[in-house]
Amino acid sequence: MTNHNSNNDLFGNAVDAVREHLHNEGASLCTLLEALEDHSALDAFLDLNMEFGKVDPDAPAIQGALLTIVDRLGSQSFEHLDILARVMNSPTSDATRWHGAKVSDLVARFL
Numbered sequence: 001m002t003n004h005n006s007n008n009d010l011f012g013n014a015v016d017a018v019r020e021h022l023h024n025e026g027a028s029l030c031t032l033l034e035a036l037e038d039h040s041a042l043d044a045f046l047d048l049n050m051e052f053g054k055v056d057p058d059a060p061a062i063q064g065a066l067l068t069i070v071d072r073l074g075s076q077s078f079e080h081l082d083i084l085a086r087v088m089n090s091p092t093s094d095a096t097r098w099h100g101a102k103v104s105d106l107v108a109r110f111l
Contacts, residue, residue, distance in 0.1 A: 014109035041072035
C-alpha cells in the first residue's frame with residue numbers, strides 16, 4: 001500500500017508554484033522575516049521549507065504556512081516598517097508589500 005497524499009493531486013500546480021517561488025525568492029523572504037523579527041512568520045517559513053524537504057509535501061500544511069506568513073506581513077505597522085527602512089537603509093515597506101502580494105497570490109492558487 002502506497003502512502004500517497006491525495007491533496008497533492010488536487011493542489012499539485014499550487015504546490016509546484018510555491019516550490020518555484022521559494023527557489024527564486026525564498027532567501028529574500030527569509031531575510032525580510034528576520035529583519036521584521038516576526039517569530040510566527042519565521043516559524044511558518046521554516047515549516048514551509050520543511051514540507052518541501054519531504055518526498056510528498058502536504059498541501060494543507062503548505063497553505064497554512066503561507067496564510068500565516070501573509071497574515072504576519074499584513075500586520076506590520078507602517079511605523080515599524082519605516083524604522084526598519086531607516087535602520088537597515090533598505091526599502092523594507094516595499095519589500096513587505098511585494099512579498100505579501102506574492103504570497104497572497106500563492107495562497108489563492110489553493111482556493
